[in-house]
Amino acid sequence: MTDLLTQLRDYGRQIETDPMLGAGSPVIVDTETRQRKTPGPSGRWVWAPVAATVILLAFLPMLLTRSGEEPVATTVPTRFAEEGWIAFSAVATDLDYDLYLVGIGQTAFRVVGDDFDDRDQLCPAFSPDGTRIAYGEAEGTIDTGYANGALVVAEVGVDGTLTETFRIATGTGSAPPCPTWSPDGETIAAGVRASGNPRNPTNQRGDVWIVPTNDQAPTVLENLYVAQSRYPSDLWSDMEWSPDGTELAITHPQGITLYSQADREVRTLDDTELARHLSWSPDGTRIVFESGTGSPADRTYLRVAEVDDSGVDTLVDEYYSSDGIGPVWSPTGDQIVYQRDCVQEYGLQDAGRCLYQYEVLLTTPEGDEVILRDLQLPGDERVWWPNRVTWSPDGNRLLYLAYLGEPDEQGRVPQALIARPIDPESAPVLLYQPPTIAPRLGDINTYGEGFQLAHQSWSRPILP
């Protein structure tokens, strides 16, 4: 048998001489239509490696997790979530997304969907008091396209059982809508796509539906929805109610749009063009948002807009956003979590600000940042990269949908739901890992971006 290196060399020659592959026609950059750009706008917070190092050193002790701590057991027989239920969508044993619940220290269980329903249940969202859950459902999958989408609301029992209370059809050709609750729990908003087919260009545009939970008669804000992704499973934070429930903020390429519940009018915040993800401050005076084209080649800005339209500040200048659902303001209001892709950073002059390949950062509203160390479970050296990170209701933990940085021996990427305490002295807890890895062949790549797990929502505890 020919030795391996010779085989590799000859295989390489085959590729290099293939006119369709290695020696393909040169790339032509159209310099007439592609304009050279000047550096982006600079904000108040310009990073320097020294500053990053100082901040890191100051917070390093807080970021060190206690070693040798045993993971919390995940098999507790009772079904009472002392710290609130966590809902998530997962492709676990079948070929579509179903809804699951899990509590800290408990075993996850499926609450909606089965192995043969050929429906995706996505975007679970707990009501603010934790007694109800809203989610989107549709026939089909992201691979086949969707039909007969519906917005569904169910009551959540103390033991995590769900009892459907109502469902609203969102159109024969629609995908699962992703709902968000008003703070009083009386209204739900969701973006409804014009098409359920991810390959249809109209898929990413549609209407915003405002649905009162009492009479379920929707108000439709036509053509106001611009989805951030072709796939509902790639939910990003594209709309959110103000903490007082008077306004719904919606991302839009032309700027953040605010819909007033009282007078049913919309206004656009100045200087918020290209807002892609948003999150209200708990006091309702500001909105943090990521601004950028969404192109992987373009960098992103983290900005904060005053809701009274008095101005927009830049918190973080020029970074590459990494998966995630955008910035999320902590329930306590003192921190904002966001994700950064540092793989592209290494060639830049300011590469020193990055510590890891994919980072989760906490920033204060004033822009003081901490980079969280790579996420590792107790007794396990493997690094879990962040896919989506949100907060627990009390602001004491971060909830990660995560994936392993390197594929396993079969080239598959294990994914997991992990709760990470903000207190660095407390160990992260593995909440759920699908029993099989990536059964949905078209959906998972070697970087784990296929979202075998999608969406997480952490409720306040329901008292028995």
Next chain:
Amino acid sequence: MHEIVEASDAFTEFAQVAEPRLRLALGAAFGFDLAEEATAEAMAFAWEHWDRVTAASNPVGYVFGVGRNTARRSLRRHRFPYLPPVLASEIPWVEPGLPRALGLLSVRQREVVMLLHCFGWTLGEVSEMLGMARGTVQTHERRGLARLRKDLGVEQ
């Protein structure tokens, strides 16, 4: 005007050298079906942000990072990178299972093994393109080759 012409010349010179190398490196990492588009996007980015590219300590590595991110996002719906099948009529001594075995390597291992051994790059060239220390390149090479030998059942 004079400045723009100079920039164009410099870019053209850069592109002539970097583009074919980017295509091979991105193809090794993410599959050759995605490499062309990712290379095109990376080169367009380089043109648009030429100041940044020239300011980078490792321009080609920087542009490779752009292409890598583009390809990585395009890869969402693919499980394995596309590596062309072995043309048994032309190179019958190459195992037909070689592309699949390469596809099962980690991205880093595959990048390193293919650039070093399929395309004959030097250690320094691979190190520069991938922005990786030479020692790290060698580690990925060693592990990648060991796994290939195991998967293909070859001893040498």
